[in-house]
Amino acid sequence: MSFIEINHLQKIYRKATVTVPAVNDISFTIEKGEFLAIVGKSGSGKSTLLNLLGGLDTPTSGEILFDGANLFGEGKDGLVKHRRHRVGMVFQSFQLILGQTALENVELALAFGGISRSERRARALALLEQVGLADRADHYPTELSGGEAQRVAIARALANDPDILLADEPTGNLDTQTGEMILGLLQELNRQGRTVIMITHDPDMAKVAQRTIRMQDGQLQNS
Amino acid sequence: MxxxxxxxxxxxxxxxxxxxxxxxxxxxxxxxxxxxxxxxxxxxxxxxxxxxxTTSGLFSRITVTPVKLDMNRPLESLTDTSGISVALDDDLLDNIKKMSGVSDAFGEIQQPAKVRLGEHETTLTYTGIDPEVGKTKAYQDLLAGTFLTDDSLGQAVISTSLLRRLKIRIDGEDMERAKKKDTANVYTYVKAEDLIGDTLLLSTASFNPMQMMGAMMGNQDANPLSERSSALVIVGVREINHDGPSASKGGDLLIPEGFAAGIPSIGFNSITEFLRKGSGGSDKYATIQVTVASPNDLTPVRKELEDMGLNVFALAEQMKExxxxxxxxxxxxxxxxxxxxxxxxxxxxxxxxxxxxxxxxxxxxxxxxxxxxxxxxxxxxxxxxxxxxxxxxxxxxxxxxxxxxxxxxxxxxxxxxxxxxxxxxxxxxxxxxxxxxxxxxxxxxxxxxxxxxxxxxxxxxxxxxx
Structure with missing residues (x-):
């Protein structure tokens, strides 16, 4: 049994008169500790696939098994637990809450995870230190550079110590040098034993991954 | 979270x-x-x-008054007292005092009269009252002096509202302001204490049925009404605001009941009393004030009094409304x-x-x-x-x-x-x-x-x- 099993996964968006199969009958497996890159053009369905893996979206049909258990089998509560404890998500546009400092952004994820107030601050600071941003803890997202913001987002993704990191174009808004630093950080986290699934449209970035799968028109391309 | x-x-x-x-x-x-x-x-x-x-103590009070004249009754039946009511006299007062739930009862004599103090005079209804009543809460609030002390003496407890009608105002904290407004100098301003011991002249009219007959026969000298004055010594002054609950009829001048009984008077307050007088059942008292032992006694006592054919008023019941x-x-x-x-x-x-x-x-x-x-x-x-x-x-x-x-x-x-x-x-x-x-x-x-x-x-x- 693989760590993650994707079976005949399908997500169809119905917009007015047209139906768009964003993810069209995909099946593959992901092993524990893997660094997987999903490559494809814009509109290929790779973000939809990642959102399904992250439990942000539900499929039209098919299933995703984590350690043999269907992610979509326990309704909304199951998805909340999945997002809270099993996966950490990193986005192209960082998705930090602008009204909160770097520290508070990380603390919020810890709060959702049920960590007590007293413990939160120390853990959030430790996480920021891990991504090298302890000295920027009290800065607001607008006062951070793109690379710094993405590192805060990674620290937040790690807040509840998830096994899996899902990164949707994590370097898309960054210059090459900063992008490489973020990739290095993801590699480091992968070396520590976390499964990393990263979406990118840049084949060069995909080279750091152990395995690359390609998507086109909602389906996998064998490569 | x-x-x-x-x-x-x-x-x-x-x-x-x-x-x-x-x-x-x-x-x-x-x-x-x-x-x-x-x-x-x-x-x-x-x-x-x-x-x-609540503070006036009127909640535990039942006021008994004679039945009012019913204008719908045929005239001849007005003199027939049997169906109307019991007379408010000492027998009734004794009976009420013996009722269970009644802690005290006293009668009030009320008569119209003219009073004079200094240069001014006015007319009012005075109340003859048992000096013992001074012990109840409603009469304890005096500005100066004491309540009536002796049933047989010509004493008087007067009110501020009576004084006002006699163009006298009591020197209080608001006097300066009141004086300023009183531009026509209508009022005399005195301290309440200074009034104690002053003499009040009470003039009452009495009625003589024989003279009445003479007058009706055409005798020019016959006058059925004669006037007599009694001197009263002011022993106390109490505050009465006209909007307050204590501003009941007759409260402006209180004199001892025993003394009041000795004042010759016209003898009746209303046409019913007058008509009833002829048939023997005379009201000595204008009202009988009944104090109940506890608020719970109010309803049963009230019921019993009503069953006796009396006209009854209890403020506590009005309070519900x-x-x-x-x-x-x-x-x-x-x-x-x-x-x-x-x-x-x-x-x-x-x-x-x-x-x-x-x-x-x-x-x-x-x-x-x-x-x-x-x-x-x-x-x-x-x-x-x-x-x-x-x-x-x-x-x-x-x-x-x-x-x-x-x-x-x-x-x-x-x-x-x-x-x-x-x-x-x-x-x-x-x-x-x-x-x-x-x-x-x-x-x-x-x-x-x-x-x-x-x-x-x-x-x-x-x-x-x-």
Whole structure:
């Protein structure tokens, strides 16, 4: 049994008169500790696939098994637990809450995870230190550079110590040098034993991954 | 996520949009302020009235009066006393005193008379009363002197309202102001103490049936009415406001009952008494005041007196009606405040919906990092609750300030008219706690729809916003 099993996964968006199969009958497996890159053009369905893996979206049909258990089998509560404890998500546009400092952004994820107030601050600071941003803890997202913001987002993704990191174009808004630093950080986290699934449209970035799968028109391309 | 976390987050978010938040809170402040000052006004009026009755001791009092003339009865039956009532005399008084539940009863003689003090005179109905009555609470509040001390002496307890009719005002704290207004120098101003020992001249008319007959026969010298004066020494002065419950008929001049019985008088107050007099059953007393041992005795004693064919009046029973009337007044005042609060509630809904629209992406982020629907609802409920709580506290302060200002202005006018200031507003504890609870409850209800809408936001859609 693989760590993650994707079976005949399908997500169809119905917009007015047209139906768009964003993810069209995909099946593959992901092993524990893997660094997987999903490559494809814009509109290929790779973000939809990642959102399904992250439990942000539900499929039209098919299933995703984590350690043999269907992610979509326990309704909304199951998805909340999945997002809270099993996966950490990193986005192209960082998705930090602008009204909160770097520290508070990380603390919020810890709060959702049920960590007590007293413990939160120390853990959030430790996480920021891990991504090298302890000295920027009290800065607001607008006062951070793109690379710094993405590192805060990674620290937040790690807040509840998830096994899996899902990164949707994590370097898309960054210059090459900063992008490489973020990739290095993801590699480091992968070396520590976390499964990393990263979406990118840049084949060069995909080279750091152990395995690359390609998507086109909602389906996998064998490569 | 604890409740404390939610409240901290709510405060933070409200602070981010402080202008909008404070305008929304102001809406609640005005709503609660209106509700509180309205209900405080109603409660204040009710309290003033009930307190006045309670302290006067009139709640345990039943007043017995002769049956009024029934104009629908055929004229010849008016002289037939058998069906009308029992005469208010000493026999009846003794019987009433022996009734169970009655702690005391005394009769009051009431007669019309003319009084003169110094240069001025006026007419009134005086009351002959047992000096023992001075022990009851209703008669203890004297400005100067004592109550009647001896049943046989010509003593008098006079009231401020009688003095006013005699163009005398009592030197009190408001005198300077009253003097200024009294530009025509109508009044003489004296201290209450200085009146003690002064002599009051009481003139009464008596009626002689034989002379009446003579007058009817055409005898020019026959006068059925003759006037006689009695001198009374003022022993006490008591305050009577005309709007107060003690301003009953005859209360302006109290003299000992024994002395009153000796004053020749016209002998009847009304045509019924006059007609009844001819048939023997004479009322010695104009009223009999019955004091019951406890408020619980009031209804049975009242019933028993009514069964005896007496005309009975108990203020305590009127009080039920008064309370009911105040309940209606309070309800109307409350509705006005309630409408203001409903408007404030709509303001809360509006603010929260706006906030959700602006923070759609933020809600998406919260869901993506593990926030449940319940927690996201909690965030918006937290904001609604904080708006309600801050609004309620502000509203109580506003309401209090408004009543303070309104009370000061109204009392200024009251004092200009020479009356004592009153507490117009009353804040019972239930009003304070109730309005806080009500404001938070209303805010949470107002937050229901926005919170549900926030929780339903699709994170995938929300994260696409930027």
């Amino acid at each position: 604890t409740t404390l976390d939610l409240i901290r987050m709510a405060l933070r978010n409200l602070w981010r949009t402080r202008l909008r938040s404070s305008l929304t809170i102001l809406g609640v402040v005005i709503g609660i302020g209106a509700l509180i000052s309205m209900v405080a006004f109603g409660s204040g009026m009710e309290k003033n009235v009930t307190d006045a009755f 008064i309370r009911r009337a105040f309940l209606a007044v309070n309800a109307v005042l409350g509705v006005v405040g309630f409408i203001a609060l409903i408007v404030a509630g709509l303001g809360i809904i509006n603010t929260l919906l706006m906030s959700i629209l602006e923070r759609t992406r933020e809600i998406g982020i919260m869901k993506a990092i593990g926030g449940s629907e319940g927690q996201i609802k909690g965030v918006f409920f937290g904001e609604a609750a904080v708006i309600g709580l801050v609004g309620a506290i502000g509203g109580i302060i506003l309401g209090w300030l408004v009543t303070l200002a309104a009370g000061a202005i109204i009392n200024m006018k009251i004092q200009e008219m020479g009356e004592a200031p009153v507490d117009l507003f009353y804040f019972p504890w239930w009003l304070i706690l109730g309005s806080i609870g009500f404001a938070i409850g209303l805010s949470l209800i107002a937050g229901l729809y926005p919170a549900a809408r926030a929780a339903r936001i699709d994170p995938v859609e929300a994260l696409r916003w930027s």
